[in-house]
Amino acid sequence: MELTQVKGNTYVLSGWKLQPVYVLPEGRCILLDSGMPNARGRIEATLKQAGLTVTGILCTHAHIDHASGNAYFREKYGAKVAMPAGEAGLCVTPLSVAAHVVEINPARVLQDLSAMVCPVDVAIAPEEDMVALCGVPFRVIHTPGHSPDHAAYVTPDGVCYVGDALLSGRDLEAKLPCSFHPMTDLKTKPRLKGLDCSAYVVAHRGIYEEI
Numbered sequence: 001m002e003l004t005q006v007k008g009n010t011y012v013l014s015g016w017k018l019q020p021v022y023v024l025p026e027g028r029c030i031l032l033d034s035g036m037p038n039a040r041g042r043i044e045a046t047l048k049q050a051g052l053t054v055t056g057i058l059c060t061h062a063h064i065d066h067a068s069g070n071a072y073f074r075e076k077y078g079a080k081v082a083m084p085a086g087e088a089g090l091c092v093t094p095l096s097v098a099a100h101v102v103e104i105n106p107a108r109v110l111q112d113l114s115a116m117v118c119p120v121d122v123a124i125a126p127e128e129d130m131v132a133l134c135g136v137p138f139r140v141i142h143t144p145g146h147s148p149d150h151a152a153y154v155t156p157d158g159v160c161y162v163g164d165a166l167l168s169g170r171d172l173e174a175k176l177p178c179s180f181h182p183m184t185d186l187k188t189k190p191r192l193k194g195l196d197c198s199a200y201v202v203a204h205r206g207i208y209e210e211i
Contacts, residue, residue, distance in 0.1 A: 001042040003050050006199050006207060008157035013046060015039060017065060017203045020161045022136060023052065030056040030134055031079075032153060032161045033203065034069030037115045043069065056134040059083035060163030061147040062090040062097070064113050066203070071118035082122035082133045084142070086149025091116050100148070100180075124151065141165075141192060145185025146178065152192060160197040165189060168206045 001015040013019040016039070020032035029052040035043055047054065054073045059081065060066055070091070073079040083091075090096055094114040124131050126149070129140050139154035143165035152162045166189070167178050179185035192200075192211060200208045 001039075001046045003046050006157070006159050006201065008155075008159075010155045010157040010159040010199075012201055012207065013043060015042060018201055018205055018207070019043075019203070020155070020159070020201050021047070021052070022058075022155050024055065024134060024136065027051050028053055028055040028134070030054075030058055030136060031069075031073070032058050032155075033060055033066040033163065034073055036065050037068045040069050040072055053077055054079045056080045056136075057082070058131070058133055058138060058153055059087070060152065060161070060165075060203075061150040062087040062100075062116055063147060063164070064116060066163065067091065067118070068113075068115040071115065074118060080121040080133060081118060082124060082131055083120055084149040084151045085123040085125055086144070087147065087151075088120040088123045090148070091118050091120070093117060141195070143188045143191055145181055145183075145188050147180050154195065154197060158196075158198045159201065160192070160195055160199070161201045161203075162192060162211075163203050165192060166200075166202050166211065167204050168202050 005011050009023045011021045022030040034057050054077050070081050097113050141152040143150050143152050146164045152165050154160045200211050
């Protein structure tokens with residue numbers, strides 16, 4: 001896993017997916033999503049090599065590859081977790097996680113996806129278009145559809161992390177159908193247009209100057 005600069009204090013961890021990191025003073029950082037359970041060690045090692053410790057997590061949505069490190073980093077480092085309120089509600093108990101993962105046997109969900117269970121320090125309401133985490137203001141773009149309350153974020157450097165609101169290349173084919181509710185997904189995607197951001201990070205997978 002590599003840590004590379006996108007712009008200013010906005011970096012990205014490159015692995016199976018792209019995961020932005022916003023760097024703060026004094027060796028602290030905010031993760032935009034926390035990754036898969038088996039990615040924690042690689043994330044920690046890469047950040048440690050860069051002299052960084054996780055102090056916050058700004059999560060796009062409650063899927064295993066985006067939210068499974070929330071509880072781990074919160075418990076180990078005291079990281080504050082922020083995510084859309086509708087997604088936070090899915091992460092209250094193992095049963096609440098299982099309730100919205102309809103394509104997997106519930107018993108397997110309880111076993112495999114319980115890592116997503118985590119208290120949330122900041123629940124972002126649907127009407128909020130800004131969120132402050134660890135003293136840093138991020139713009140919130142509500143893009144439900146891929147998941148019930150998915151959100152994209154714009155860092156203070158003008159870099160937009162679209163999460164899974166958009167997919168590209170190999171992963172677009174691999175993840176079809178790519179939305180929880182296709183009609184809502186199509187309706188909210190246009191909110192990403194006209195943002196005038198300097199870069200757009202797509203979790204699955206690419207960094208683009210325009211979309």
